[in-house]
Amino acid sequence: MKKLLFPLFMLAMIVTSCEKDPDMNKLDSDYSVYTDYDNSVHFNEFSAYYLP
Secondary structure, rough: HHHHHHHHHHHHHHHHHOOOOOOHHOOOOOOOOOOOOOOOOOOOHOOOOOOO
């Protein structure tokens, strides 16, 4: 039984780790970017700021 357990475990790992290559044309189709840029703010005056 112990001799059979390791090969079955390895087979399960190999089968579950296989993944199809993603379609490179569709990788960026779900991304959206929203910016709320304020023209009245001078960002050069800030020494530090963060992006939430």
